[in-house]
Amino acid sequence: MTASSLRQIRYFVAVANTGSFTAAAEALHVSQPAVGLQVKFLEDRLGLPLFDRHSRGVDITPAGRAYLKHAEVMLRELEEAELAMASFRGNQPISLRLGITPTIGRTILAHMMHRAAQPDIAMRVDCEEGVSDKLIHMVSVGDLDCAFCYDPAPEQMLAITPLYTEDLCLVGPSSVIGTDKSAIEFSALRGLPLVLSPRPNYLREMIEARARETAVTIAPVVELELIGLKREFLIHYDYCTIAPYGLFLSDIQNGQISCRRVVNPTVSRTMCLALNRKMPAVAVSRLFEMVKPLVSEHIALGDFHWRQQDAENTAKLIA
Known part of the structure; x- marks a missing residue:
């Protein structure tokens, strides 16, 4: 597969997931004409229309829906292949742009930064502190790779993982x-x-x-x-x-x-990790390896008044 073919597939998946060429272009940080051209090249190569274009955006065609299933599997397997290669070359340092709420900054951030510096994690973490709404927006537009945030609304460009629930x-x-x-x-x-x-x-x-x-x-x-x-x-x-x-x-x-x-x-709320879906698989893996044991430890200790996330709220967040 050529680099241009892979680009066409990535752009197609972005349009399918966001529902418009404009939103896909914003998520990919490229121009809208560039997205449209690459998708058109893909349709010409396949000999089938993948989207029905109209004034309100696009609707994916039956052929496009079938192709999307295979395309997403292929991109996911490529990410997993890159992750597998890390074991052969050793952990190379990864840069991470992380959003944190003030509470995270005062509870587990120092432990996280210490853990990030260890050879098995090897992450360079740049932090941006702010309120949840601001951080969620920064992740969705690509200014941050991921962020801790409270009760984020589901978005196409975000992968949301609930971590814990806290009572005020x-x-x-x-x-x-x-x-x-x-x-x-x-x-x-x-x-x-x-x-x-x-x-x-x-x-x-x-x-x-x-x-x-x-x-x-x-x-x-x-x-x-x-x-x-x-x-x-x-x-x-x-x-x-x-x-x-x-x-x-x-x-x-x-x-x-x-x-x-x-x-x-x-008065309860759920702390989540919101990740930009373009975040590399190897970075996602190291992030969760760093964060999840730390959160589980403090839930067990009860020292921060954290508890396992509410099942009902979790269902709403990941719906």
Whole structure:
């Protein structure tokens, strides 16, 4: 198979998976005419139309659907062949552009970076910290290879793997929430001096949705986005916030602030790894070899309040 034939097949698969030449061109980082030309070359070579073109995009033909099954298998086997070659040449360093949420940065990132430097993983990791929506967009357009993110919506260009579910906690000074580490009822949040992120914010929207369900009025006294500034309000000004345990991990562990899991109802979300589907198979393999044992270890330890991902939520994420 020539390089041009392989390019034609890759472009065809991208159009089939995205539903348009424009979206495929964006995903492949090439021009739309280049995608259209390569697909036309493939159709001419096969002697069959693979797509029906119309003003709204494209529809794959029965012949195209049959060819897609074989094309995806072939591309997957090529990736697996490249992965198999790694055992013969030894692990060559791989560069990875990784998106992380603030919670990941404060819990397992240092362990991950240490693991990445080991000879059996051999990954050079460049990190970009941000909120989930920003990171998901960066992965989908190819600015990042992959990212940790909360509850991502399914997208054609993303492969999503749920990792764990975490319940959010009320975090604040013991003078306000007490020293008792037992769970606290959601209704007890009424009237507390809260500092929350301004809208639009996914975590804020989750909290307010639970408040509407339970007819509990949640009125933040202060709206702040910066985590460092929130921390100052918690430690020095007797405010509280609703956050994952890991976001203020060191302050909770050294006793500067207290933490109580919110229940009835819980406010939960699932951490996932979102991968760009163009990420090389060898990089995917090393990434999961690095991440999955680490996540499983902390789920077992219970030190970050992580648990196995909810089956119902997992089904929604990977649908």
